[in-house]
Amino acid sequence: MARLRDSLAARVTATFVLVAALAAAGLGTWLYLSFVAEIERRDDIALLGKLRQIQLLLGRPGAPALLRTQPDLFRDTMSGQENSLVRFVGADGTVLADINAAGERYPVPPAAASPAPDRAAIASWTSRRGDPGRVVAGTARLGSGTGTGRGASTVTVIVARVYADRTAMFAEYRRRIAGAAAIAALVAALCGAWMLHRGLRPLRVLAEHAALVRPGTLDRRIAAAGAPSELQPLIGALNAMLARLQEGYARLSGFSADLAHEFRTPVANLLGQSQVMLAQPRSAAEYESLVASNIEELERLARMIESMLFLARAEQDEVAPASRPLQALDELSKVAGFFEGMAEERGLRLACAGGGEVLADPALLRRALANLLSNAVRHADAGSTIHLRAEADGGSTALSVENTGTPIGPEHLPYLFERFYRADAARNHAGGSTGLGLSIVRAIMALHGGSAAVHTDAARTRFTLHFPAVATPAPGSQRPDTARQ
Known part of the structure; x- marks a missing residue:
């Protein structure tokens, strides 16, 4: 019942x-x-x-x-x-x-x-x-x-x-009317049940297809040909959902494999060094060297875990940027000042130029710029100049970091912002990299409604952050937090 x-x-x-x-x-x-x-x-x-x-x-x-x-x-x-x-x-x-x-x-x-x-x-x-x-x-x-x-x-x-x-x-006439109404109701019940059974057949087909959805069958799509026009939007939405699930599952599978690979290397280093050190008596200096090496690997693991947590929270919309208008040139200068010592060690010069205003969270913006500048310092040719520019165009603002060095192959460009992706060995020699820096940059730009792009040629590589236009303030208003000192 x-x-x-x-x-x-x-x-x-x-x-x-x-x-x-x-x-x-x-x-x-x-x-x-x-x-x-x-x-x-x-x-x-x-x-x-x-x-x-x-x-x-x-x-x-x-x-x-x-x-x-x-x-x-x-x-x-x-x-x-x-x-x-x-x-x-x-x-x-x-x-x-x-x-x-x-x-x-x-x-x-x-x-x-x-x-x-x-x-x-x-x-x-x-x-x-x-x-x-x-x-x-x-x-x-x-x-x-x-x-x-x-x-x-x-x-x-x-x-x-x-x-x-x-x-x-x-x-007698009333009895005939009542009988006719009862017969009409019975005929309507039979016809209605038959028509509904035929009319709901496309829904049963959808249910059968949904029952067959498995991780290995996400590439199958529901055929829209012959389906009623009322079900066309539903079929389109389900096919789009299956496409997103397929893409997400593929990314999750690749991420799991990359994560296992990235964790395996530092863990293997820690185990191997510790086992070798404990195989025979060692001096205090050797033990101190082992502890320092282990700390370095553990710090790398900590950075990787912290970066992964940030990406996970950003994808789930758990990170709410505290955006406010910022002077783009000021932010570039602050990040350049932080990396000035590292650049001098490699004989590099940092040059900031341009102007404009961006609506961004200061901490997240500096983190994105720091990731780009860190890569530029790591891969720039010794004695070259790294250019940090801010350019306003039609209300939107673009921040770029450009360095001279070994170019990135065009086959790598579509994948640079993916997690744990690294280009050729020439750009992967630094031991402090986690392979998540550019993924974090893309996530930060998505939180701000902007985008990140890369351009490379035979001599230069330029990463650019595109920010949407800042709303025009009301006449007579003032922004004390962005006033030039």
């Missing part, structure tokens, strides 16, 4: 049956009421016609004698005379004749002012058996006189009729 209650097909079928039953019942009721009204109208017209016929008979010569000797002749002029009642009342209120064998009691409506009353003059009543009846009264001239001679007088004619046959007919 609960399964049927939770079934969409069952609920839609029940609703369809209810609507069909209500529509059939409503149509049948309307037809029944129209039929009843038409029958009643015709019976009323017939009743008025019989009154008029009696009025004409009463005006013929010899009518007074017939009324005294054979009053049933006036009733016999009406069809269905067994259900007809006729009463003749004189001008002084005396009942001249009363044709009422069953002794029915019915109201006597007032006689119409004109000899030919309309339907409004007809009154309703109910017989002793509960059957409906109608009664109408009218005046007539008895005899052939003009009303001024002795042979003519005015009488009131009351004509009533009991419609027992009409009651039975209406009851």
Whole structure:
């Protein structure tokens, strides 16, 4: 029972049956009421016609004698005379004749002012058996006189009729309408169930395809050909979701393999050095050297773990940049001052130029610039100059770090910002690199709504950070945090 209650097909079928039953019942009721009204109208017209016929008979010569000797002749002029009642009342209120064998009691409506009353003059009543009846009264001239001679007088004619046959007919008609509504509901239920079963087939196909989704089947897509137009957006969304899942799973698999490889090297170094050192007695200086080497490897592991945590939080939108307007040249100068000593050791010069403003989190911006400048110092030719530039263009601002050195092969450019990706061995000789610096740069730019790009030629390599335009301040406002000192 609960399964049927939770079934969409069952609920839609029940609703369809209810609507069909209500529509059939409503149509049948309307037809029944129209039929009843038409029958009643015709019976009323017939009743008025019989009154008029009696009025004409009463005006013929010899009518007074017939009324005294054979009053049933006036009733016999009406069809269905067994259900007809006729009463003749004189001008002084005396009942001249009363044709009422069953002794029915019915109201006597007032006689119409004109000899030919309309339907409004007809009154309703109910017989002793509960059957409906109608009664109408009218005046007539008895005899052939003009009303001024002795042979003519005015009488009131009351004509009533009991419609027992009409009651039975209406009851039979109601039974047929109820039966037709029930049959229509049954047919609607069968047709609705069949149509829903066919109409929901595309959904069953989607469910079957979803049940087959596995890590190894993410490349399969749902065929949109032949599907109803209402399901096309859903199929497109599901296929896009499968594509994202496939891409994410591939990246996760590659990341897991890279992570295992990156962790394996420092752990193997730690184990190997420690095992060799413990294989035989060593001096205190040798133990100190081992501890220093282990600390170096552990620091590298700590940096790698911290970088991975940052990337994971950034991808889950758990890092909310505290962005504010910053002078781009100031930020470049601050980062260059931090790396000045490292650059001097390699005989490098740092040159900052340009201008503009960026809307960024100061800490995250400096971290991104530090990663780029660290790579530039590490790979620049000795004695060359590293250029840090800020360029404003159409409201947006681009920060770039450019160095002269061994170029990056074009086959590596699409993958430089991926995790743990390193180019050729010539750019991978530094032991302090974790392979996550450029991934962090891309994540930071994504948090700011910007992008990171790389360009290289035969002699130079340039990394560029593109920041979107800063909103224009209201007239007369001032930014004390970005004012030049």
